[in-house]
Amino acid sequence: MRVVLLAGGVGGAKMADGLAATVGPDLTVIVNTGDDLELHGLSIWPDHDTVAYTLAGLDDEVRGWGLRGESWTVMDRLEALGEVEWFRLGDRDLATHLWRTDRLRAGYRPTEVALELASVMGVTSRILPMADEPVRTEVRTGDGWLEFQEYFVHRHQEPTVHEVRFRGADDARATPEVLAAIAAAEAIVIAPSNPIVSIDPILAVPGLRAALQEARQRGVPIAAVSGIIGGKALKGPADRMLASLGEVASAVGVAARYTGLITHFVMDRIDAAMAPSVESLGIETLVTDTIMTDDAARARLAGEVLRFAAAVSAPE
Amino acid sequence: MRVVLLAGGVGGAKMADGLAATVGPDLTVIVNTGDDLELHGLSIWPDHDTVAYTLAGLDDEVRGWGLRGESWTVMDRLEALGEVEWFRLGDRDLATHLWRTDRLRAGYRPTEVALELASVMGVTSRILPMADEPVRTEVRTGDGWLEFQEYFVHRHQEPTVHEVRFRGADDARATPEVLAAIAAAEAIVIAPSNPIVSIDPILAVPGLRAALQEARQRGVPIAAVSGIIGGKALKGPADRMLASLGEVASAVGVAARYTGLITHFVMDRIDAAMAPSVESLGIETLVTDTIMTDDAARARLAGEVLRFAAAVSAPE
Numbered sequence: 001m002r003v004v005l006l007a008g009g010v011g012g013a014k015m016a017d018g019l020a021a022t023v024g025p026d027l028t029v030i031v032n033t034g035d036d037l038e039l040h041g042l043s044i045w046p047d048h049d050t051v052a053y054t055l056a057g058l059d060d061e062v063r064g065w066g067l068r069g070e071s072w073t074v075m076d077r078l079e080a081l082g083e084v085e086w087f088r089l090g091d092r093d094l095a096t097h098l099w100r101t102d103r104l105r106a107g108y109r110p111t112e113v114a115l116e117l118a119s120v121m122g123v124t125s126r127i128l129p130m131a132d133e134p135v136r137t138e139v140r141t142g143d144g145w146l147e148f149q150e151y152f153v154h155r156h157q158e159p160t161v162h163e164v165r166f167r168g169a170d171d172a173r174a175t176p177e178v179l180a181a182i183a184a185a186e187a188i189v190i191a192p193s194n195p196i197v198s199i200d201p202i203l204a205v206p207g208l209r210a211a212l213q214e215a216r217q218r219g220v221p222i223a224a225v226s227g228i229i230g231g232k233a234l235k236g237p238a239d240r241m242l243a244s245l246g247e248v249a250s251a252v253g254v255a256a257r258y259t260g261l262i263t264h265f266v267m268d269r270i271d272a273a274m275a276p277s278v279e280s281l282g283i284e285t286l287v288t289d290t291i292m293t294d295d296a297a298r299a300r301l302a303g304e305v306l307r308f309a310a311a312v313s314a315p316e
Numbered sequence: 317m318r319v320v321l322l323a324g325g326v327g328g329a330k331m332a333d334g335l336a337a338t339v340g341p342d343l344t345v346i347v348n349t350g351d352d353l354e355l356h357g358l359s360i361w362p363d364h365d366t367v368a369y370t371l372a373g374l375d376d377e378v379r380g381w382g383l384r385g386e387s388w389t390v391m392d393r394l395e396a397l398g399e400v401e402w403f404r405l406g407d408r409d410l411a412t413h414l415w416r417t418d419r420l421r422a423g424y425r426p427t428e429v430a431l432e433l434a435s436v437m438g439v440t441s442r443i444l445p446m447a448d449e450p451v452r453t454e455v456r457t458g459d460g461w462l463e464f465q466e467y468f469v470h471r472h473q474e475p476t477v478h479e480v481r482f483r484g485a486d487d488a489r490a491t492p493e494v495l496a497a498i499a500a501a502e503a504i505v506i507a508p509s510n511p512i513v514s515i516d517p518i519l520a521v522p523g524l525r526a527a528l529q530e531a532r533q534r535g536v537p538i539a540a541v542s543g544i545i546g547g548k549a550l551k552g553p554a555d556r557m558l559a560s561l562g563e564v565a566s567a568v569g570v571a572a573r574y575t576g577l578i579t580h581f582v583m584d585r586i587d588a589a590m591a592p593s594v595e596s597l598g599i600e601t602l603v604t605d606t607i608m609t610d611d612a613a614r615a616r617l618a619g620e621v622l623r624f625a626a627a628v629s630a631p632e
Binding site for chain 1: 356357358387389390391393394396397398399407408410411412414415417418421433436437
C-alpha cells in the first residue's frame, strides 16, 4: 500500500516510524520546512532531521530530539569563543548540516539532497521537503513578528501567538516528487503534528492542497490523526495556539481545520464523546489509543489508521 | 620593542611564541594565507590557526598541530555519511571555522576577523593575515598543478615540486594593518618557516616587500632564522623543494633567497662553517642553537634574535 504522510516534528516522526514499520519503502513522508533555519551558514532542517533520524533508528528517544549518543564539543568551544547560541547543534547532528549545506551549495535541490541523505542513512522510505523554495513560518506575538525558532526554542513558546504566516510560501510550488507521490498514493495520512505550524505550512505550498483534493476525488482516503488529546497537545504549544487564534483546542477543533480535505479522522479514546461531532462534519471517525508510547504502539496505531482508511474509503 | 614576524605554520608559531614571551602585545605576526582552503563551505586558515592556537596556549604540542584535547566526532559521523575527507577537522577546531566563516559572510575583512578571534582567545599579540584578498599557493608536480593542501596533506608532500605559484597574489594588496605594523616596527623577523611556500607568498603580496625595504632603509633590522639545519628541514619538505627548484638546500641557500631584503641571519651551530658565506652576502650572521625544543628554547632564541638585530643594526 503506497502511503503518503504529511509530517512535522516529533509527532510526525513517530507516525512515520509506525507507518514505515508497516509499509516500509512504500511510505513517502512530506515534511514541513517552515521550521528550517540558517545558523553559522549551515542549512538546518529540524523537522526533516527528526523524521530522518527516527526512521534511521538513530534518534535519541530519551531526550526526544536529535541523535542518540550526541556530544556538544563544537558548541562548547563556540561558547568559549563568546558565541552563545540558544539553538545548540550537537557534534553528530552538525555533520548532517555540513553534509547537506555542501550539497545545497553545489546546486542540488533540497529534494535531491533529502533523498540522498535518506539513502546514505539507510532509510528506505522517502522523505521529501514540502518544497524546494524556502518557506519560513513566523508568528505574531505581543513583541511583533518572530521567526519560528525564535519563538519555539529561544522564547520557549511562551509568547501568545496572535497570527501565523508562512513567508515565501507564495513563491514556492509543490515539487514534481511531492506531486508524483500524492498521485500514486493509495492512502494519505496527516500526522498528529501541530496543525498550525507543522501541517498548515505544507498545505500552504501552492499546488499541494489541490493535489490532495484531486487524490480525494479519486477515492484516496485522507486520514488525520489528532495531536490534541483531552484538550491538550501531547507536546508543544498547539493547544495554546489554537486557543489564542480563536479556534477550539480539542480533537474536534483539529478535525474542523481539515474539513473539506480529510475523509477520515483518528482520535483518542479520551475524546470518544466528541466522535459524533466529528462525524457530523462528514468525516469517518476512529476512536482508539493514539499515544505512541513505544515502537509497538507506533506500529499498532499506524496499522489501525491504514486499515480504517482502506476499509471505509469515501470517494465523492 | 615593536616586532613584526613573518610566519608560516609550525616553525612560525614557535618563533611567534618565543617572541610573544619576550615582547607580548608589541608583537605583530603577519601570517601566510596561501595554505588557506574552503572545506564544507568553511574558511580554513591552517597557518593562522597554528599561530593563534600556539599563542593562546591551546596547541597540541604532541601531535604538532591543531588543538589540545581534540575529538573527531563530526568527522567520524561525516564518514558514516559516506564523506571521506583527507583533510580532517577536529570538533574544537571546527568551532573556530564556524565562528570565522560566519563573520566573513557577514562582510568583515579577514584582518578584522583575525583580530577579533585573537582577542576572544585571549591572545595579546596581533595576528594579521598577509592580505584580505584570497591568495592560493599551488605547486607544479609531475601530475600538473596541485592546490597546496592537495600536495601537502593528501599526497603527503611526496610529488617532486618543479614550480610554485601564488594564485590571486597579483590582485591582493598589503592591508593597512600590515603596512602600519611594518611602518611602526623596530625589528622585523622572518620565522624559520618554509621559505618557498610560507614566506614567499607573504612577500608576493603587492606592497609588502616594498614596505619591508622601506623599513630597512630607515635602519630597521630584518632578521631571518634558517629553517634548514644541516641541510635538512626540521619539518616539512623545504629541503626537497629547494633542491627540486634548483636552489641549495642549506642555510646559505635560505640566506641567499633573502638577499637584498634581510640585514641579519640566524643559523644553527651545526652550520657554523657556512657563516662566512652568509656574511659574504653582506648579511650580519649569528650562530646559535636554533632548535626550539621547548618553551624555554623558544624564548631564549627569540631573545637572542632580538638582541642580535638591535645591537648590530645596519642602516643603508
